[in-house]
Structures are given as structure tokens and as C-alpha cells.
Amino acid sequence: MQCFEKLTISSFFSGMGGLDLGFKELFDIQWANERDPHAARGYAVNIGDHIQVGDITELSKSDIVPSTGFIGGPSCIDYSTDGANRGDVGEHGKLVWTYQDITWSLMPQFFLFENVSGLVNRHPQTFERLLANYKRIGFNVSWAILDAAQFGVAQNRKRVFIAGIRKDLGFYFRFPLPYLERKTVRDVISSLPSPETIGARERVLGSFPNHTVTWESPTPSRIQDVILHPRNQRRGMRRLEWDKPCPTITAHIAKDGREFLHPEENRRITVREALRLSGFPDNFVLPAVMPLSAQYRCVGNCVAYPVAKALAHAMYHQLMFNRK
Structure with a gap:
């Protein structure tokens, strides 16, 4: 060495x-x-x-x-x-x-x-x-x-x-x-397994660390409703596109992930997906003691x-x- x-x-x-x-x-x-x-x-x-x-x-x-x-x-x-x-x-x-x-x-x-x-x-x-x-x-x-x-x-x-x-x-x-290398959403998150569903206030890492979903903020039904019936909103629904980079992840994802929806599934991206989209290795793990909202906020604020x-x-x- x-x-x-x-x-x-x-x-x-x-x-x-x-x-x-x-x-x-x-x-x-x-x-x-x-x-x-x-x-x-x-x-x-x-x-x-x-x-x-x-x-x-x-x-x-x-x-x-x-x-x-x-x-x-x-x-x-x-x-x-x-x-x-x-x-x-x-x-x-x-x-x-x-x-x-x-x-x-x-x-x-x-x-x-x-x-x-x-x-x-x-x-x-x-x-x-x-x-x-x-x-x-x-x-x-x-x-x-x-x-x-x-x-x-x-x-x-x-x-x-x-x-x-x-x-x-x-x-x-x-x-x-x-x-010279450019990466897309597909390059970094498509290999992840399906996220583990947890309760909104559960403090767990999940079997694949930080890769959990609560089906809230926004709910699948809310996503479907806004997609089918578009209307004037300050922060509209936005799906990530598989073959493009993700837009800038902000701390607001902690409150409402509607601007960072999975390319295919009716949910916001998981914390692990956000970490991968920020270039972090999978051995960078946010502890379960952190509330989920704090985990999202940290990724939104990071370099x-x-x-x-x-x-x-x-x-x-x-x-x-x-x-x-």
C-alpha cells in the first residue's frame, strides 16, 4: 500500500x-x-x-x-x-x-x-x-x-x-x-430491487438499506388523479425519465416527492435511489434512527x-x- x-x-x-x-x-x-x-x-x-x-x-x-x-x-x-x-x-x-x-x-x-x-x-x-x-x-x-x-x-x-x-x-x-462519461437515471437505479413497503413512522433501514417506500407524499391515488386530471399547481407531478439525468434533487423532497416520481411506479423515489442519483456508494447508509423526512432532506442538501x-x-x- x-x-x-x-x-x-x-x-x-x-x-x-x-x-x-x-x-x-x-x-x-x-x-x-x-x-x-x-x-x-x-x-x-x-x-x-x-x-x-x-x-x-x-x-x-x-x-x-x-x-x-x-x-x-x-x-x-x-x-x-x-x-x-x-x-x-x-x-x-x-x-x-x-x-x-x-x-x-x-x-x-x-x-x-x-x-x-x-x-x-x-x-x-x-x-x-x-x-x-x-x-x-x-x-x-x-x-x-x-x-x-x-x-x-x-x-x-x-x-x-x-x-x-x-x-x-x-x-x-x-x-x-x-x-466524458454521462449517466442517466436508468444507469444508476434500474438495477435496484423493488423497495420494501414500511409504515410512515417506522424507523427501519429495509433489507436493502434506505430503499423503502411508504406510498405517501404523494399517494399513488393522488398521482393518478393529477396525471389524469391536470390542473394548475405550484408544484406539479413530474416523473423522472429513464434515459436522462434526474433534475436537481432539493430538500423539498422531504415534504412532498411529487417532483421526483419513479419513472414507472406511482411513488416518489426512495432515499437509496436519491443517494445513487447523487453518486453515493451503497455502503453509505443513513441510520434508521433518522426520520425518513430527515434522510430525504439530507440528500437534497448534499454535495x-x-x-x-x-x-x-x-x-x-x-x-x-x-x-x-
């Missing part, structure tokens, strides 16, 4: 650990923070028990473990198309500044920032101010909007990433190039694993090369 130096990471707004899973192979993640205890349980099972549950705005700087690099995706609700569009004055939107302030205080060698593309498209002044501040406090800054569908993920999922390299290291981060892995490899190799 080849030995290599693992650089250290501190993780913020960690969720269930999608970004961290991508970095785990090459980096030693020694500290992480997440406000949602359900997401933190998923993180602890799959990434590590170094996760700290709590509000990042209430932590002292001394509570945070300094590391070679910081990674994190502040809550995107106030920048998302489905959100309230409050921008950086919203309770969630202002967390982009919290992350920046922490980065400024501890000045790691690098940072990675993730958010929805709405931050660039709908709130350009906030975005430009973020970039200007990162440059002012001492980072060489680059940014890109990456679509998970271009990295072997069967989902159209655009996210903006900002990468900062401390200026004394003398280089700018170069974002990874897209893969697609192959994108995270591509970013981690690019960051690691560029850091090591520029050390020489």
Missing part, C-alpha cells in the same frame, strides 16, 4: 457528509460542525464521530480545531430558487459571512466554499463582495459553477464553488475538468459525492505539487 501525507481538514455546515466523504480519502478530517442533529447522526456513522452538534454562530473561535484547510457549504435557503430570496440579510444567508469571518480568524492554507448557483445569479452583489473580501484578507481566489452531471452523476445539479489558496503559497486553485471527490483530488495534488 502506498503511503502518502494526509493534510488536515476542519469542516463547517457539514450536513450528512457529502463533501467530507469526497475529502476523506486524502485528508484527515479532524473536526466538523453541523447544527441539525439528524444530519450529524448520518455524518457520524459514515464519516466519523468528530462531528460537533451546535450553532456555529454560538461557538468561540477556540472551539474550532485549526487545520491545513477548511471546507464548508453555508446554508443556501436564502439564495435558492425555492427559498425566500432574503439573500445575506436572512438568518441562513448571513452564514456566508460567518464562514468568511472564521476563515479570516484562523487563516488556513486553503478553503473551499460551496453554495447554490443562485448566489451568483440572483445575488451577484453579495457574491462579488465575498470574492473581494477573501482576496483582501489574503487568499488567491478562484471560482466555478460545476454541474454534477458532468462528473459522472445522473443528476443535473449546479453548484458554485469558491476556492481560496493563502497568498504566501503562491498559486491559484485550478478546478477539475468534467468527465454530490463524485464532485466532492474530484475537488478533493485536485486540491490535494495542487497543494503537494506547489510545496516542492
Whole structure:
């Protein structure tokens, strides 16, 4: 087995650990923070028990473990198309500044920032101010909007990433190039067995982990009714298409999966199907102690694993090369 130096990471707004899973192979993640205890349980099972549950705005700087690099995706609700569009004055939107302030205080060698593309498209002044501040406090800054569908993920999922390299290291981060391989819904979920039916409040993994269905949100009869009698609805029924990528999975799937219906069956996709459509391996399992709604919400909020892995490899190799 080849030995290599693992650089250290501190993780913020960690969720269930999608970004961290991508970095785990090459980096030693020694500290992480997440406000949602359900997401933190998923993180602890799959990434590590170094996760700290709590509000990042209430932590002292001394509570945070300094590391070679910081990674994190502040809550995107106030920048998302489905959100309230409050921008950086919203309770969630202002967390982009919290992350920046922490980065400024501890000045790691690098940072990675993730958010929805709405931050660039709908709130350009906030975005430009973020970039200007990162440059002012001492980072060489680059940014890109990456679509998970271009990295072997069967989902159209655009996210903006900002990468900062401390200026004394003398280089700018170069974002990874897209893969040539494109995947479809059929490629990733057609091999799954039929899902196991459970009660709405049951806390079970199922015989194939996270592959369960409750026949609710919406019910099969509701699906049939709306398909047969279309009418004006804010969120209409939408089946996934076998031979195309899935549309962006959002946290709203936790409340009502009508926009993410199975291509053939009258049900929303299962959590396992959503995980596969986000590029996660089947050994990434969300524990039964998490409510089903929390499992769906975590997947809707996550960074697609192959994108995270591509970013981690690019960051690691560029850091090591520029050390020489």
C-alpha cells in the first residue's frame, strides 16, 4: 500500500457528509460542525464521530480545531430558487459571512466554499463582495459553477464553488475538468430491487438499506388523479425519465416527492435511489434512527459525492505539487 501525507481538514455546515466523504480519502478530517442533529447522526456513522452538534454562530473561535484547510457549504435557503430570496440579510444567508469571518480568524492554507448557483445569479452583489473580501484578507481566489452531471452523476445539479489558496503559497486553485462519461437515471437505479413497503413512522433501514417506500407524499391515488386530471399547481407531478439525468434533487423532497416520481411506479423515489442519483456508494447508509423526512432532506442538501471527490483530488495534488 502506498503511503502518502494526509493534510488536515476542519469542516463547517457539514450536513450528512457529502463533501467530507469526497475529502476523506486524502485528508484527515479532524473536526466538523453541523447544527441539525439528524444530519450529524448520518455524518457520524459514515464519516466519523468528530462531528460537533451546535450553532456555529454560538461557538468561540477556540472551539474550532485549526487545520491545513477548511471546507464548508453555508446554508443556501436564502439564495435558492425555492427559498425566500432574503439573500445575506436572512438568518441562513448571513452564514456566508460567518464562514468568511472564521476563515479570516484562523487563516488556513486553503478553503473551499460551496453554495447554490443562485448566489451568483440572483445575488451577484453579495457574491462579488465575498470574492473581494477573501482576496483582501489574503487568499488567491478562484471560482466555478460545476454541474454534477458532468462528473459522472445522473443528476443535473449546479453548484458554485469558491476556492481560496493563502497568498504566501503562491498559486491559484485550478478546478477539475468534467468527465466524458454521462449517466442517466436508468444507469444508476434500474438495477435496484423493488423497495420494501414500511409504515410512515417506522424507523427501519429495509433489507436493502434506505430503499423503502411508504406510498405517501404523494399517494399513488393522488398521482393518478393529477396525471389524469391536470390542473394548475405550484408544484406539479413530474416523473423522472429513464434515459436522462434526474433534475436537481432539493430538500423539498422531504415534504412532498411529487417532483421526483419513479419513472414507472406511482411513488416518489426512495432515499437509496436519491443517494445513487447523487453518486453515493451503497455502503453509505443513513441510520434508521433518522426520520425518513430527515434522510430525504439530507440528500437534497448534499454535495454530490463524485464532485466532492474530484475537488478533493485536485486540491490535494495542487497543494503537494506547489510545496516542492
